[in-house]
Amino acid sequence: MGDIQHGPLEDRHRELGATFAEFGGWLMPVSYAGTVAEHTATRTTVGLFDVSHLGKALVRGPGAAEFVNSAFTNDLRRIGPGKAQYTLCCKEVGGVAGVIDDLIAYYVSDDEIFLVPNAANTAAVVAALQERAPAGLTITDEHRSYAVLAVQGPKSAEVLGGLGLPTEMDYMGFADATFDGVPVRVCRTGYTGEHGYELLPPWDRATVVFDALVDAVGSAGGELAGLGARDTLRTEMGYPLHGHELSLEISPLQARCGWAIGWKKHAFWGREALLAEKQAGPRRLLRGLRAVGRGVLRPGLAVLDGDKPVGVTTSGTFSPTLKVGIALALIDAAANIDDGQRVTVDVRGRAVECEVVKPPFVEPKTR
Template sequence: MATDDVETVGTPLLTSPLHERHVALGAKLGEFGGWAMPLEYATGTAAEHAAVRGAVGVFDVSHLGKATVRGPGAAAFVDATLTNALSRIAPGQAQYTLCCAEDGGVVDDLIVYLRADDDVLLVPNAANTAEVVRRLAAAAPAGVTVRDEHRDHAVVAVQGPASDAVMTGAGLAAGHDYMSFVEVPFAGATVVVCRTGYTGERGYEVVAPVGVALEVWDRLLAAGAEHGAVAAGLGARDTLRTEMGYPLHGQDVSPSISPLQARLGWAVGWTKPAFWGRDALLAEKEAGPARVLRGLRAVRRGIPRPGMRVLGAGGGEVGTVTSGTFSPSLRTGIALALLDPTVAEGDEVVVDVRSRSEAFTVVRPPFVPSSVR
């Protein structure tokens, strides 16, 4: 189990197995998905962001869910429920996929790690883990077991150009293909080392039993010292993922925002005979989505934030900002926004930024080049 929960006004927050390390580093903690997680350290979000783009950042993302689906036909069951086609990958590979409701809305977006036909690891988002597990457990056939292991493991992300050197220096695996994983011995336990991440940089995510989580963290930061590694918080994780145009569940994709609206149709196995939400999504695909997620880049100095209105050339409302921030890499405001499908890339729109009309150009993310592979 993780360390003791943090008591807050009204609601107890869960804490990471690495909580004591964050406190020792002077992290600014904040609530995220029901967890008390580091938002930034003494270096600050901008410096942590720059370290990931130029060297390496080490993130605690233990708030991410962990669940297993095991038993004869486990992979086939997952394939018949989640959107993407597991037939596209082999054991030892990972896949981005979606758990949809019958109306096509997205209950969660998650990563599937295919260990074997009878053994699947799922990594959902923190706040949605229980619901994903509930839905899968309710639908599981005889012999297939769905288990919530959310608090049994820590997850540490190592992201940036120097990530291979840091992983090797810490005695962990490195160099395997993007969206693949290996299981390796570490300090008497077995950890999963995945070539995945949420920053657009080359990197890894280490899923480790809580008993060795502190040693994983300590070794990674020690090995990274000569490479300019810094501990990085969720503030930098958010600016990094926004620069890539990666969606955040609850903002850019949600139960009211479908995969087609979020431009995630590539994560749907359209020819599969069954998955949750299939009929609704096929109907939406045929009709065309009523709104589309696009990127916005500030023409001047406006900093967009979620919920801000987007206006078209004629002054009418054409959409809403779902994610918005100041890009540390570009030194300008950027956003993701759900827009009317008539709004095209290259168009200029106006965002109502605190009662100021700020001009933005509609662009196709990513906003900065990715080196994830």
């Protein structure tokens, strides 16, 4: 682990009373008014998140889209300019398609694809692309070129519309706009399960956009939100977090991300391993666990069927929406555990009874 990285708005967060923690090598605001209040605001009104730690990369040159499509799992041909797509960057590790990262690809043009990977994996994604890029293509790490501000919740469109920013694009669409002289890319994306947007202003001019959003979100009855609420919101949706539900040891099929694989494509990294795993059936599958009794579930806990270990939790939290403990867990396929079945989770020597459910735990409103 190198030196801790700092985002463009850290001073602002300190002024606004944030508590901080290290995440993915970056010092990040964890909460302001408290995780539950921030979570609830995002589900009921609007939450504002600074997620500038997220990576950014640019693939540019003749055939950029074609090259990216030959690298990542999803089929870029399903979308076109002005649209974004969730996809995975894989590599074969010991016969399994391990996940270097999951990311969003923004289709700017046939010759320009903008990527948003996870903070800690940006360098690895960029290096993998650079290593295989044909002549004429440039792949650049743009991590500190753009900030990322997420405005999420039922009042998100109202907040952006009030600032004269575009809101009418479809889910996973984006538009380039200007706010107060600052260029900003506005994307109908997010990690909360709510109707929302992610804004990408230049790193060194992010304060102008952020300050206006703080005022607008406050006027709409919303809250500034930190990493704590981001995690409880995405866990309620069953969204994978790299390093928890996806990794070099956990394949897209095990994490139930098969929908993000272009099976009809002739080439992408990890294709042969994924086809073999699809045919054989993954040896374990991501499931949701909802605590029946009291108990807060955390990552890395043993899941038992009777006294037999059948899996391990990958993420776990108290759900502010449902007021119960919830978790995501990798369960052995051979255990034949069905949705609705009861299992127990070993929480520091105490058996917490849980029902196996299919995520999401809360109905998404992204569309």
